[in-house]
Amino acid sequence: MTKITYKDNQGNSKTLEVENGLSVMEGAIQNNVPGIDADCGGGMACATCHVYVEEKWLDKLPKAEEAEVDMIDMAFEPKKNSRLSCQITVTEELDGLIVTTPEKQS
Amino acid sequence: MIKTDVIIIGAGPSGLFAVHQLGIKGLKAVVIDNLDKAGGQCIELYPDKPIYDIPAVPECTGEELTEKLLEQIKPFKTDFYFNERVNEVTQDKENWVVQTSKNNKFIAPNIIIAGGVGSFEPRKISLKEAEKFEDKSLFYSVKNKEEFKGKNISIFGGGDSALDWALELSKISKVTLIHRRNEFRGTPHTLSEIKKLSAQGKLSIKTPCELVSIEGKKDISAIKIKYEDGKTEEVKTDNILSFFGLIMKLGPVTEWGLNMDKKHISVNPNNFETNKKGIFAIGDICTYPGKLKLILSGFHEVALASVECFKRARPNEKYRFEFTTSSKTIKDRLGKK
Numbered sequence: 382m383t384k385i386t387y388k389d390n391q392g393n394s395k396t397l398e399v400e401n402g403l404s405v406m407e408g409a410i411q412n413n414v415p416g417i418d419a420d421c422g423g424g425m426a427c428a429t430c431h432v433y434v435e436e437k438w439l440d441k442l443p444k445a446e447e448a449e450v451d452m453i454d455m456a457f458e459p460k461k462n463s464r465l466s467c468q469i470t471v472t473e474e475l476d477g478l479i480v481t482t483p484e485k486q487s
Numbered sequence: 488m489i490k491t492d493v494i495i496i497g498a499g500p501s502g503l504f505a506v507h508q509l510g511i512k513g514l515k516a517v518v519i520d521n522l523d524k525a526g527g528q529c530i531e532l533y534p535d536k537p538i539y540d541i542p543a544v545p546e547c548t549g550e551e552l553t554e555k556l557l558e559q560i561k562p563f564k565t566d567f568y569f570n571e572r573v574n575e576v577t578q579d580k581e582n583w584v585v586q587t588s589k590n591n592k593f594i595a596p597n598i599i600i601a602g603g604v605g606s607f608e609p610r611k612i613s614l615k616e617a618e619k620f621e622d623k624s625l626f627y628s629v630k631n632k633e634e635f636k637g638k639n640i641s642i643f644g645g646g647d648s649a650l651d652w653a654l655e656l657s658k659i660s661k662v663t664l665i666h667r668r669n670e671f672r673g674t675p676h677t678l679s680e681i682k683k684l685s686a687q688g689k690l691s692i693k694t695p696c697e698l699v700s701i702e703g704k705k706d707i708s709a710i711k712i713k714y715e716d717g718k719t720e721e722v723k724t725d726n727i728l729s730f731f732g733l734i735m736k737l738g739p740v741t742e743w744g745l746n747m748d749k750k751h752i753s754v755n756p757n758n759f760e761t762n763k764k765g766i767f768a769i770g771d772i773c774t775y776p777g778k779l780k781l782i783l784s785g786f787h788e789v790a791l792a793s794v795e796c797f798k799r800a801r802p803n804e805k806y807r808f809e810f811t812t813s814s815k816t817i818k819d820r821l822g823k824k
Binding site: 418420421422424426427428429450451454455457458459461487 | 528532533604605610613644645646666667668670672715731732733734735736750771780
């Protein structure tokens with residue numbers, strides 16, 4: 382189990398214990414975290430699980446592959462620290478990870 | 488009013504295979520889709536990406552799968568209604584009446600909703616002033632390129648649509664291509680053409696930057712963009728073309744009185760019927776315990792749903808399970824000797 386904090390753009394936050402091996406998106410969906418839609422179910426085909434990753438955690442994540450970066454172009458208000466949460470696998474190293482959901486997903 | 492046995496909403500892989508499963512049972516269907524062609528997500532999201540989990544097809548692209556499905560349902564000579572969104576579903580005794588955005592009306596005892604994750608709509612620019620220019624001087628698609636002749640066009644986006652239109656319109660207008668990253672996503676040929684035009688000064692590329700504001704009263708006069716380092720620039724602009732991809736919206740389906748679970752329609756996994764008798768949901772849009780959003784799940788779902796459709800469309804006939812390999816009736820329907 383790894384602690385992941387999901388913040389919304391209003392500053393409300395929820396810290397959850399997410400099972401290692403799940404994606405950050407799945408952790409949100411299973412716990413009904415609002416702000417992550419994941420319409421395509423984790424297939425990197427929709428950009429509705431888009432999150433902003435807290436700067437200090439960015440380098441600790443495996444680099445986004447090209448398909449993910451391309452899909453982020455289609456997200457709502459992408460920034461430098463944008464990632465698709467379906468592509469971030471929860472591991473012990475990510476204990477304490479903070480992600481912020483955008484104002485909206487679509 | 489067009490009368491048929493089954494109204495299929497959505498021309499993605501599940502909707503197309505629905506035509507087949509209904510057709511071999513002798514049922515007529517019509518297919519309605521909001522997009523301009525068949526294929527759904529396969530065509531819109533991954534036409535060139537390989538799919539590896541279609542049984543007995545080790546590898547095919549979204550486009551190839553769509554073509555094969557269209558070929559498979561050819562014998563049934565089905566009418567497709569593209570560029571139409573189903574707006575209303577109402578009950579008329581044992582039948583359902585469907586009305587589309589083009590005011591076409593259909594009546595049938597069965598509806599199969601194969602709507603994927605909803606209808607595709609262009610992702611819009613989030614600035615609030617964007618709305619007042621929409622369809623006047625700001626567009627999310629090109630209908631008639633002649634309108635842009637001799638004008639200053641700012642194109643946003645980094646994908647195929649943005650690149651293709653930048654190439655095409657740079658022949659007749661002054662194009663600025665703006666993208667939030669330095670990298671563009673397109674075929675090697677398109678990318679080299681873009682580079683060439685830019686080097687010749689026939690196309691201006693501005694990256695990495697984003698749109699900050701749109702200036703102008705009735706018409707757009709200029710736009711302001713901001714570079715990553717914070718520097719801003721004004722670009723003289725008559726028209727904006729924005730290609731930030733498509734988003735999926737569930738749309739009017741939520742208003743038809745169907746039981747929903749988040750963004751999905753709840754169905755009975757025995758026959759994929761919704762809480763409304765004669766309305767079925769298959770493919771990515773339906774949910775039931777254990778549901779997987781796979782193309783092959785959609786195929787299975789419609790095989791079962793089509794049996795229930797038969798019972799409702801032919802209440803006086805008995806449904807007989809048959810194999811395509813041995814049934815003479817099915818072979819006749821497929822036009823095989």
